[in-house]
Amino acid sequence: MKIDVVDGPGGVVVLKPEGRLNMVAAPAVREAVSSIVDSGRSKVAVDLSGVEFIDSSGLGALISGLKTTRQAGGDLRIAGANDQVKLVLSLTNLERVLTPYDTVENAYGDA
Amino acid sequence: MPEPLRRTVRLTTPPGDVNTVHDFLVELWPDVDTVSNVDRISIETALIELAANVMQHADSDGSGLTCEFTIVVSDDAIEMVVRDTGEPGEIQLVGAEMPELDAESGRGLALISALVDEVAYAQEGGHNVWRLKRARTTGA
Numbered sequence: 001m002k003i004d005v006v007d008g009p010g011g012v013v014v015l016k017p018e019g020r021l022n023m024v025a026a027p028a029v030r031e032a033v034s035s036i037v038d039s040g041r042s043k044v045a046v047d048l049s050g051v052e053f054i055d056s057s058g059l060g061a062l063i064s065g066l067k068t069t070r071q072a073g074g075d076l077r078i079a080g081a082n083d084q085v086k087l088v089l090s091l092t093n094l095e096r097v098l099t100p101y102d103t104v105e106n107a108y109g110d111a
Numbered sequence: 112m113p114e115p116l117r118r119t120v121r122l123t124t125p126p127g128d129v130n131t132v133h134d135f136l137v138e139l140w141p142d143v144d145t146v147s148n149v150d151r152i153s154i155e156t157a158l159i160e161l162a163a164n165v166m167q168h169a170d171s172d173g174s175g176l177t178c179e180f181t182i183v184v185s186d187d188a189i190e191m192v193v194r195d196t197g198e199p200g201e202i203q204l205v206g207a208e209m210p211e212l213d214a215e216s217g218r219g220l221a222l223i224s225a226l227v228d229e230v231a232y233a234q235e236g237g238h239n240v241w242r243l244k245r246a247r248t249t250g251a
Contacts, residue, residue: 053155055163059218084155087149088156092222093209097213
């Protein structure tokens with residue numbers, strides 16, 4: 001899976017995975033968040049606008065990233081989720097901890 | 112009433128993986144363009160979760176696995192049958208509960224139960240056979 005990492009507004013690091021976030025791709029997302037936190041940054045926004053599909057492995061990687069960033073005093077927020085991602089977040093109740101924002105800019109609008 | 116559309120893909124892991132199953136579904140949808148968006152994404156998610164589960168748990172020694180995925184799309188329902196040559200599954204499919212919010216795994220089977228109307232597992236002729244069925248939200 002291709003994952004772009006770029007600097008966003010307000011010190012936020014934007015992670016943009018492309019394609020299917022499944023059991024094949026999940027480890028790369030997990031590692032990408034870990035390496036951001038290892039480099040001393042902890043506010044992460046995951047731009048899901050290029051993700052066409054997520055499964056429970058992909059959700060696990062996002063939860064892992066959420067815990068890693070929060071332990072470092074930051075946060076992980078998601079934006080740009082399609083209908084499939086929103087359905088899966090809803091059925092797993094994870095929208096309570098991973099609120100789907102429309103855009104990366106909105107994700108940290110309160111920061 | 113048109114005949115149900117039936118497609119099958121067989122794969123061996125490795126190199127086959129969940130993306131092989133996903134590609135199979137992506138190629139199928141244009142031929143059944145009356146399937147609604149919510150049915151399509153529900154079926155894709157349920158089948159990929161089941162495939163991931165089979166590949167992870169029925170092949171604990173890593174020696175590889177042969178699986179066969181069949182999908183049947185009829186006017187009122189979509190059925191999927193997954194047959195593998197792996198170890199007998201002791202997977203509780205029905206009633207699997209969602210884990211705590213901070214759990215990093217364990218959601219797959221609960222998700223399948225939430226996405227389809229019927230889930231069944233049997234051992235038939237030395238194979239694990241899973242059957243999933245979802246009633247279509249809008250008829251063809």
